[in-house]
Amino acid sequence: MLEIKNLHAGIEGNEILKGIDLKVNAGEVHAIMGPNGSGKSTLAQVLAGREGYVVTEGEVTYNGKNLLDLATEDRAREGVFLAFQYPVEIPGVSNTNLLKTALNEIRKYRGEEELDTMEFLSLIKEKMKLVELDQKFLSRSVNEGFSGGEKKRNEIFQMAVLQPKLAILDETDSGLDIDALKIVANGVNKLRSKDNATILVTHYQRLLNYIVPDFVHVLYNGKIVKSGGKELAFKLEELGYDWVKNGKSEEVVNH
């Protein structure tokens, strides 16, 4: 589904990603871990197509297409979804309005019929249950006055409605208490299928207790320095990031 080869990218002349290689197949969940400043969020932003990030070398293929050639909105329409670390507030625009506009733009792009209001409402009511959001929430402005937990749940709710093929969750666990974390993780797990893939960007192992990854990669100084199965996360938890900072890079597990 996604193949990243020797990706170098940065912002304002600073190279942050220094040669990333990563392959993600449909049905897989990959966790990308690493200390602060290692480039985790940059990778998420580059894949989503944020303005300002410049790719200097390498390539990214997504379902046979050159992802880097696609405009941000077209990446989204092709099924790439980024759950934001800091979801943005949009005053006066209701959650319903945002979702309806987004969903219909995506459907139009794919040559599908736009949903009418009734079809749309029944869809979102069903999806709301996944993240235990209240009905009242729909008419509220996007993320405005939301608690940290509500914002993150909203991201997962949007993901549930838009049904991406490749979901990138950027520090979705940060700022969540344990109950909210369980709700969010539960939502993500229910959306897992053999047809879609998930990249979890996280600092802590904690999230991986609830969303069990197929692969764990450790990003350090703009490179993936270790890859392995879920046990790699426990080892990291135990030994800390100093272990990768000081250690030599071990063999990369192929998959």
Added chain:
Amino acid sequence: MSSTEVSKIEELANKEYKYGFVTDIETDSLPKGLNEDIIRQLSVKKNEPEFMLEWRLKAYRHWLTMKEPHWANVQYSPVNYQDLSYYSAPKKKPTLKSLDEVDPELLEVYKKLGISLDEQKRLTGVAVDAVFDSVSVATTFKDKLNEMGIIFCSFSDAVQNHQELVKKYLGSVVPYTDNFYAALNSAVFSDGSFAYIPKGVRCPMELSTYFRINAANTGQFERTLIVADEGSYVSYLEGCTAPIRDENQLHAAVVELITLDNAQIKYSTVQNWYPGDKEGKGGIYNFVTKRGACRGVNSKISWTQVETGSAITWKYPSCILQGDNSIGEFYSVALTNNRQQADTGTKMIHLGKNTRSTIISKGISAGRSQNSYRGLVKIAKKAENARNFSQCDSLLLGDKCGAHTFPYLEINNPGAKVEHEATTSKIGEDQIFYLNQRGISTEEAIGLIVNGYCKEVFAELPMEFAVEATKLLSVSLEGSVG
């Protein structure tokens, strides 16, 4: 701001004004220039009673003593008042009994504008009075309204047929001495709309006026007078367009509203006069005096305006809250793009006890435009327990435009409660990115954000006007992002 966003903004800002066509209609005009003789001729053409001419002449003589005001935060070269024609009318005499008698070319114009004057409007429940250049061309639904005792006609008709009402109320809210443009309008106004809602009647449909400036070098000076008698209610809509011309055209209207005891007037405007090209050439000078008087107890006047057009806008729809417990409201969206300049706001004058006012102003500036909110809240000594809430927000799209806020407060009663909130914001790159990432294009994202920002004001507009306003914003602007 990234370069693609900049070019996007430019592309959107360059969208053409779609109402810019000119209609070739034979007109009956007065020669250019302004003097007592012109005013006499105008009055004769309109077959006016003596009192009207007298009033015009008094206004004219007063105007001669006044100076064009320059305190507003707008800049333009001086208007040559002698170089304008003060009367232009389609040649066929518009004393029409039915729509069949209206010049088909004119009907065509209104069709192009999306205003159908014919009875199709019945479906939408809007009665329309259309003002083309200087004269009112047709008033629909007159008969139906008549049955309820509602008078809705052109101002000229009112002068002929409802003299007592005109005499009683004309100039009672905006006297001809009020300001330079009001004096000029009083001297030379050619037509406009008149509505009277009798006691206890709730007007069953929205009344609507559509203004169109067609002829070149013509000033449009219309006059609107709406009187809501005790316990009555009316919702009134006003829309405007003009053809694209290189010269600036002057539009100096006066609107007077009067509510008696327990009456309510809701006045909504969507103003989309030609704004000039992107270098600031041409466009309408919109110098308008709008004021309502809540004369009676428990009466209410609401102004809702969506201002997207005109090269220069200078208008302050205001409320004089005379009656005890009366309510004044002002909801405004003013959008400026390219070289447009707007200085707009309101005055809330609290005279009666327990009077309340609300001001919600949303300014949006794009391109190289300048957008100012100017508002006065005045609480008189005897206005016990008066309250005001004001919220003035500015949204900047791009970094070459300006937003300014000039709030004035005059509080002479210690029991008054006055609150003022103001914010200035930019459309953030992060907001655009967020929406892009959900599959929404930049153009649509800006539309969503701006419409979201204006939501409180749009909520006050009648349904079909709200839809029009939403579209208008998306078209006439959409520049963005700082």
